Amino acid sequence: MPELPEVETTRRGLARLLAGRRITAFEVRDSRLRWPVPGELAPQLAGARVRGLARRAKYLLLETDRAGLLLHLGMSGSLRHCTPETPLRRHDHLILHLDNGYQLRLHDPRRFGCCLPLPSDGSPHPLLAGLGPEPLDPAFGGDYLFRRSRGRRGPVKAFLMDQANVVGVGNIYATEALFLAGVRPGRAAGRVTRVEYQRLAAHVKAVLAEAIQQGGTTLRDFLREDGTHGYFRQSLRVYGRAGETCHVCASVLRTRRIGQRASSYCPTCQK
Template structure:
């Protein structure tokens, strides 16, 4: 599924084409997404101006005159900016049509995405209010991870994938960050030192920034706003490489299931 770098790539990609636009119409072909598209959304947002496009965790936020449109790409969704509205495909579920006739189109084959609305403070939305800090923000640090981990026995990979601890560290990037920091994903969080958490926090930051720079990871059906894939997959060092040689020591990488997720690590380099 699109992870934080892919969502950030999409956010940065669509913002120049969407910010400042007035919504002329909303076409909802399939309202039954992960949560139903509000039946009166077209009536609410038609004629409103989009002031800002931003991201919180894996949610895209479009701020308009009277509230915020909250979107999620689900498992396989994508957003594209089109200069006009070509015929819709089977999975083109929602179109935002702007004053210059350009279109922001949501394509979502598995229908796990979302298009929602709130006229309240968006940070208090039920899907957002209990989320942890952004991993690229100053509020995220090794000290934070260390403090939250004391006297707990959760595996460290499960811990950093908990959105109440830090948002946006999905399975791919959790594998990569733990490898970069030299930490076994099965280590219990209460056993890690402050120094190890500082290394892990920095690894998370570097891995995510690099993925954003590369344009996101190409997995399954994800494409960015221009229909071009991301390229970070070419640089993955452990994820998807089970049984292959570690890029550092040459030992075969091991794959296990942890919290029902594929987990790949080097038994020599990670401790």
């Protein structure tokens, strides 16, 4: 699944290509995504000028001078900026036709993505309600995590991946940040100290910033906006490496399941 760095990489790449462009047509080749694509979007977007492309959590917000779009890439979706001559693929479900002759295509083989209108009054979309702070924003930090975690008995990794606590820290990045902070993923969130949370928040920010800089994690289904894969997988320290040796202490990395997800960790470096 595309995580926050992949979505942010996509946003940054596409924002400069879309800003100021006029949408000449919105083509729905198949409306059967996670929720049906509303039929009224096509007439609303035709002729609209793009003001910008923003991100909230793993959602992309396409802002125009008319209707706005809430986009999610689901499990395996991608957005591609291309010419009309680029061959259509079977799961290219939506196409924004732009006034410079280019197209923006939403490709979603598993149909878990979405394309929905943003509220016209500027209020937050219901899918964005209840989300925690962005991990790269000043509002997110160790003191915030410490306060919010008091009394929590569940694993700290599950706490960190809960979108109500902080958005966009998926399995890969939570695993990496916990290793760097020296905190075992299965520890109760309420038993992690303030100092440990301060380390953890700092490493969450650093890991995500590094992943964004390198273009995201190389997952089988993720493609950047230019169609190439990201490179962050080359820098993973513990994720997916159970049974290998820790590069810090040479202990054998272990794994356990937390919230139905595999969680690799070092039994020596993480307490």
